[in-house]
Every structure is written in C-alpha cells, then in structure tokens.
Amino acid sequence: MAAPPARILIVDDDADMLRLLALRLSAAGYAVVAAESAEAALAQLDLVHPQLVLSDVRLPGRDGLALFDEVRARHPALPVILLTAHGNIPDAVEATARGVFTYLTKPYDGKELLGKVAQALALSAPCAPQAQANEDWRAGIVSRSSRMHDLLTEAYMVAQSDASVLLLGDSGSGKEMLARAIHRASPRARRPFVAINCAAIPEALLESELFGHVKGAFTGAQGPSKGLFQAAEGGTLLLDEIGDMPPALQVKLLRVLQERALRPLGAVKSIPINVRIVSATHHDLESALATAQFREDLYYRLNVVTLVLPPLAERxxxxxxxxxxxxxxxxxxxxxxxxxxxxxxxxxxxxxxxxxxxxxxxxxxxxxxxxxxxxxxxxxxxxxxxRTPSTPVLSLAQARQRFERDYLVGLLRMTDGNVTDAARLAQRNRTEFYRLLQRHALAPENFKNDPADDDTVAAGRQD
Known part of the structure; x- marks a missing residue:
C-alpha cells in the first residue's frame, strides 16, 4: 500500500498567494492545509499534524518569526520554511540561524520551492521499519537511495549462486555488512559466516589464522588449531582488506581456491573444504596488478562478480x-x-x-x-x-559583502530610512548610495519608524 502524501501547512495573509502555493504543492503530490494567519495556523497545528510548515514572514498580528518560535516550542523537530520579501531578508537570515530550515525570497522560483520542500521533508522523515519478512536478509542496511536499491537487487541475485564476490568501496562504506547480507540471502545462510581482516593480523600469524596448524608446527603451538576456513565450513568466509594480503600468502590462498582443499601449517595431509569466498578491499586492485603487488590469477579467482558500494556522500x-x-x-x-x-x-x-x-x-x-x-x-x-566550526568560515569577498550590507542596514536604522541622511553619514552621494541599497536588496521604507509611514508601507506592501 502506498504511503500517504506528506502534509504541508501553508500560511499567508495574501489570498492569491495562498491559492497559488496550494495549487503548486497539490500538483506536486502533497496534501495541503492553508491558514491566513499565525493564530489560524497554530489552531491547525495539532489537528492536522503537518510534516512541514511553509509561512510568509509578514503576517497580520503575530508574524512568521513569532509563529516559528511557537512551532519550535511545541514541535521542535518540525521543519519551517519562510517566504520573505527582499526587505525582510535580515530577519529571515537571523531566523535561519535560530533554526528555521531555510527561507525563500519573493517572487520565489517554483522549482527551488519544490526542491527545498522535498529536502526538508527528506531530512525530517523518520526511518521506515523493515516491513516485509523477505527483507530480513538485508536487515540493518538502511537506505532509500536508487544507487543502493540497484546494488542490493544485484547482491540478492548474486547471493543465490555460489560465485565468489569482490566488494569494492571506501573504508567505512559498509562492505562487511553487505557481505553478511549476501550470506543471509544465500543457500548457506544456516551455516557460519566468518570474517577476517587481512590487514589487521601480522603476516607470520595470518597463515595459521586462515588455514590452522597442527601441534608443534611452530614454537608455541601446544596443540592443533582449526583455521578460519574450517570454522566457516559450509558457510561464507569474508576476506576483508584482501588487497593487503602478503604476496607469499596470496600464492597459498590461490592453491586453496583451485583445489578446494587446504593443508594446515605443519600437516602432511590436505583437508577438503566447502566455503564460499567473499573478499573486500578499499584499494584499487587493478593498479596493484600493474605493479605486481597483487597476483592476477588470484584476482580473477576472487573477482567473479564485483559489487561497488557508493560512498555516503553519493547517497x-x-x-x-x-x-x-x-x-x-x-x-x-x-x-x-x-x-x-x-x-x-x-x-x-x-x-x-x-x-x-x-x-x-x-x-x-x-x-x-x-x-x-x-x-x-x-x-x-x-x-x-x-569537528566543524559553529560559525561558517567566509571568503574575503563574502566577508566584505556581509560587512557592507550590515553597515548599510545600520545606517538606515540610525536614520529611520532617510536616504539623504544615511548617504551623508556614509560620505556618498544619493545616486551612489541608492545603487548600494539596490545591490543588497534593501528598501529604505522598511526602516522607517514613524507610525504613519509604517501604516502606509503596510497598506501598500506586496508580500
């Protein structure tokens, strides 16, 4: 059964804008609830349980920033996107620093709006539980990306065979977890899964660890010991970081894979084995072949099927x-x-x-x-x-631009939006000062504190 559409609460006192937003979001497949004021939005909040709030900054009575504060107090994890006119960008930037997901300026771009909405919903979406029993083989592998879906589909198909698998991917990308999933999906699932990191064991011990030894095979061998090949009998053996296996041991491993039998260290007779091999590495084995650091015949024995795990940054x-x-x-x-x-x-x-x-x-x-x-x-x-700084590090050009904008905002606030006075304080002529204001999308009328002027601006503004 398909999941219900995400519910979005939109807030704007402009009826035409509210209708346009509702049509655009509904056409994109979202369930939309509309409100014309912050008070109406708060009344709807606990009734409709939206996954996202999209609000204008300028609202009658309680504004969009006050609405955000109330939403954050009631539902801290609920994302909020603000729509703002150019003159209100400073307030929107401040709100973003306080936790607003993002803001968009009017007139907004439709594609950008839908992109930000999808991003906010994706970031706030809870992790869906594994719903089907036949997905148990990939338990623990949490993903919604198309690349991982394709990889897991291929991994499941490969698991049904007994072919050797080579897993490639950066360190930490989940190669061992995928190897375990392949084992669980295979006919060998009821038999052992054994993993060894070839880079973590000294060369002198790795042969004994893999193939076992008999009593007296070397100093300290007080009794016989089964190796990991025998421990994995009937099941799957993961040779992790196979690219770090010493060349001398590569020869012995190749012989085991060819003969399907091994001879423990110090033993006379060989022991037949029945083990599926999955190997993994973050190294470029083809480059290792070119420099004779990895045997070509072993590479083709291990590399019957190759699966490549994408790094997290690509999913x-x-x-x-x-x-x-x-x-x-x-x-x-x-x-x-x-x-x-x-x-x-x-x-x-x-x-x-x-x-x-x-x-x-x-x-x-x-x-x-x-x-x-x-x-x-x-x-x-x-x-x-x-280990990232709590404040972003700006380039010199960005820092200059931010300083210039903050300086202009300060002048306009100091002069109540009087351009002549502000230009005189900045020691610039009015024409040049107006160009500076236009470059930073600052409207002087938004800084007037006179009540009459405020009423005029409020009556004539276009949000």
Missing amino acids: REDIALLANHFLDQLARKYDKRLSGFAPEALKALALAAWPGNVRQLYNVVEQVCALSTTPLVPLPLVQRAL
Whole structure:
C-alpha cells in the first residue's frame, strides 16, 4: 500500500498567494492545509499534524518569526520554511540561524520551492521499519537511495549462486555488512559466516589464522588449531582488506581456491573444504596488478562478480534515515530518551563531507547520543562531533559583502530610512548610495519608524 502524501501547512495573509502555493504543492503530490494567519495556523497545528510548515514572514498580528518560535516550542523537530520579501531578508537570515530550515525570497522560483520542500521533508522523515519478512536478509542496511536499491537487487541475485564476490568501496562504506547480507540471502545462510581482516593480523600469524596448524608446527603451538576456513565450513568466509594480503600468502590462498582443499601449517595431509569466498578491499586492485603487488590469477579467482558500494556522500538521501536509525539503536544502548535531531542539526549531518562514510556517521551519532541532555539533539553537539566550526568560515569577498550590507542596514536604522541622511553619514552621494541599497536588496521604507509611514508601507506592501 502506498504511503500517504506528506502534509504541508501553508500560511499567508495574501489570498492569491495562498491559492497559488496550494495549487503548486497539490500538483506536486502533497496534501495541503492553508491558514491566513499565525493564530489560524497554530489552531491547525495539532489537528492536522503537518510534516512541514511553509509561512510568509509578514503576517497580520503575530508574524512568521513569532509563529516559528511557537512551532519550535511545541514541535521542535518540525521543519519551517519562510517566504520573505527582499526587505525582510535580515530577519529571515537571523531566523535561519535560530533554526528555521531555510527561507525563500519573493517572487520565489517554483522549482527551488519544490526542491527545498522535498529536502526538508527528506531530512525530517523518520526511518521506515523493515516491513516485509523477505527483507530480513538485508536487515540493518538502511537506505532509500536508487544507487543502493540497484546494488542490493544485484547482491540478492548474486547471493543465490555460489560465485565468489569482490566488494569494492571506501573504508567505512559498509562492505562487511553487505557481505553478511549476501550470506543471509544465500543457500548457506544456516551455516557460519566468518570474517577476517587481512590487514589487521601480522603476516607470520595470518597463515595459521586462515588455514590452522597442527601441534608443534611452530614454537608455541601446544596443540592443533582449526583455521578460519574450517570454522566457516559450509558457510561464507569474508576476506576483508584482501588487497593487503602478503604476496607469499596470496600464492597459498590461490592453491586453496583451485583445489578446494587446504593443508594446515605443519600437516602432511590436505583437508577438503566447502566455503564460499567473499573478499573486500578499499584499494584499487587493478593498479596493484600493474605493479605486481597483487597476483592476477588470484584476482580473477576472487573477482567473479564485483559489487561497488557508493560512498555516503553519493547517497545523501540516506543520511537522515541512517542517523535516525543509529540514534534509535544507541538511545536504547545508553538508556536515554532521545526523540530525534533538531532540523538544523539534521541539515548539518546531510551536508557534511563524510570521508569516513557510514562508520563515521555511526561514531558521530554515538557521540551526540552520549552527550545530549535534551530529547532533541541540538546543532552545537553535531558540529562538535563533526569537528566543524559553529560559525561558517567566509571568503574575503563574502566577508566584505556581509560587512557592507550590515553597515548599510545600520545606517538606515540610525536614520529611520532617510536616504539623504544615511548617504551623508556614509560620505556618498544619493545616486551612489541608492545603487548600494539596490545591490543588497534593501528598501529604505522598511526602516522607517514613524507610525504613519509604517501604516502606509503596510497598506501598500506586496508580500
């Protein structure tokens, strides 16, 4: 059964704008609830349970910023997008710093609006539970991205055969988890799954670890020991980081794969084995072949089917799902009552670089889970875990532009929007000063404090 459409609460006192927004969002497949004031929107909030609020900044009575504050107090995880005229951009920027998901200026671009709406809904969407029993084979692999869907479809097909599989992908991208999923989907699912990291064990011990040894095979061998090939009998053996296997051991592994039998260290007789091999690496094995660091014959033995895991940065639509999934798991582990991430915190996660991929995301979520003192994980904790500055680092050009705009805003506020006085204080002529105001989309009338002027502006404004 298809999921119900996302419900969006739109707020604007301009009836024509409200109707246009409703038509555009309804045509995009969303369920729309309209309100003409902040008070009407708050009355609807707990009745319709929207997944997103889209509000004009300028509203009669309580404005859009006050509405945002009330929405945040009642429903901290509910994203809010503001629509604003150019003259109200400073207020909108301040609201974004306080937690508004984003703002759009009027007249807005239709594609940009739908893009921001989809992004906000994706970031706030809860992780959907595994609904079907036949999806148990991929339990723990949380994804909605098309790339992962295609990869998992191929992995399930490969699992039905007994072909060797080579998993390629950056460190932390989930290669071992995919190997386990392939094992669970295969006819060998009831037999053992055994994993070994070829880079983590010294060369002198790796042969014994893989193939086992007999008593007295080397100093300290007090008795016989089965290797991991025998431990995985009938099941699947994952050779993780196969690209780091020493060349001498590559020869012995090739012989085992060719003969389907192994001889433990120090033994005389070979032992037949029945094991499926899945190997994984973050190295470029084809480059290793060119430099003779990896045997070509072994490569083709292991590489019957290749599956490539995308880095987390190339499946950003999965970040919010994974973060909420991990938070749910870790909240139970730490016995903490956590309901999710603040919208700005989830946005920071979605935009991060993630060089460490899913493993790094898990570590970040574990850190914020351990340190969070509120039900909703705040932005500063996420920034701390990501080791990112709490304020963005601007380029020199951006810093100059921001300073110039703030300077002009200060002058207009000081002079109550009087351009002649402001230009004189800036030591610029009126024409040049007007050009500066136009460059920064500043309207002097929005800075007039005279009540009569305010009434005039309010009556004639176009939101």
